[in-house]
Amino acid sequence: MNRRLQLLTAITAFAALATLLSSQPLRADPPDVIASYRFAPQISRIHLLGNPGHELNVYGTFDFTRGWEYHNNPPSIARYADFENVHAWAHNPLSLAPSLSVDAIFNLSGLKGVELPAASIFEVYKFAGKNHEGDDVEFFASVLGPWLYLRGQSTFANHPDHGWQMNAFARQRPFADFDEDGDVDAEDLAAWTERAGVWTGMNDANGDNFQTGADLLHWQQQLGETPPAAAAFEAAINAATASSATAIPEPHALTLLAAAAAALVSSHCERPTPPSAPAPKRSP
Numbered sequence: 001m002n003r004r005l006q007l008l009t010a011i012t013a014f015a016a017l018a019t020l021l022s023s024q025p026l027r028a029d030p031p032d033v034i035a036s037y038r039f040a041p042q043i044s045r046i047h048l049l050g051n052p053g054h055e056l057n058v059y060g061t062f063d064f065t066r067g068w069e070y071h072n073n074p075p076s077i078a079r080y081a082d083f084e085n086v087h088a089w090a091h092n093p094l095s096l097a098p099s100l101s102v103d104a105i106f107n108l109s110g111l112k113g114v115e116l117p118a119a120s121i122f123e124v125y126k127f128a129g130k131n132h133e134g135d136d137v138e139f140f141a142s143v144l145g146p147w148l149y150l151r152g153q154s155t156f157a158n159h160p161d162h163g164w165q166m167n168a169f170a171r172q173r174p175f176a177d178f179d180e181d182g183d184v185d186a187e188d189l190a191a192w193t194e195r196a197g198v199w200t201g202m203n204d205a206n207g208d209n210f211q212t213g214a215d216l217l218h219w220q221q222q223l224g225e226t227p228p229a230a231a232a233f234e235a236a237i238n239a240a241t242a243s244s245a246t247a248i249p250e251p252h253a254l255t256l257l258a259a260a261a262a263a264l265v266s267s268h269c270e271r272p273t274p275p276s277a278p279a280p281k282r283s284p
Helices: 004-022 102-106 186-194 214-222 230-245 252-268
Strands: 033-039 045-048 051-072 077-089 112-114 124-131 134-146 148-157 163-172
Touching: 051 163, 077 102, 077 124, 102 148, 102 163, 112 230, 124 186, 124 230, 134 230, 148 230
Parallel strands: none
Antiparallel strands: 033 051, 033 163, 045 051, 045 163, 051 077, 077 112, 112 124, 124 134, 134 148, 148 163
8 A cells, every 4th residue: 555655646746846847948049030120210109008199209229039949838839039138218309308218118128928829921929927117018029021010018006097008110120211210211311321420320220330331232222111011010919819819728738647647556556356266175
């Protein structure tokens, strides 16, 4: 009896250990995509919930990392996304009010995204958690080619009816949008020429912190490019969210394995012992 109890205890301990390990995803190293992006300020905004008139433009850059990780709960391989090197701020160019850190509001660099089943040419990732102030944060990143669209909000912990709403476009660098309106046209060349030697940062298309002929070459290559319609990104996010909500969760494989093993041991332990054969009679 003690031996059977020890076996059951060992199986239970193994299942508990396996469950603990399964909660830690294993990531492929290095990630398969690491790209640098720059916001298009004139078409990227955040505003206070309930007060859409109080809008701020979004400026700055970030890196967007995508890769694959293995989960044991249930056994699967899923794609993840991370924000790194976030240098972004929200500002009203017509106001003297100080800029706000986008990373502080939405905790971009502190949350991990999981890919949702988009079933389209878009990649859609969901991020959820809290910022450093304890506010709830949920946002989505939708990717199409070199463009990335962010939609989300933070909800103040002390005022659930208030928070920040974000709808922002960013394009993978190099990006020759020198006048920051989201497209690449003749006005960008005019802005680049006017600021030559003065506003180096705004004339830097490839992110090398210098204004050179390479930036002008990127303008020539991207001339005529415009951002995709926000409605297309919104539709992709809505479809992916709906598809994810209707997905049927799979059973926990390790729990089933442990239960099956325990049942087998229990069945073996409770099996009745066959009657002993009668002893042979001795010859007189």
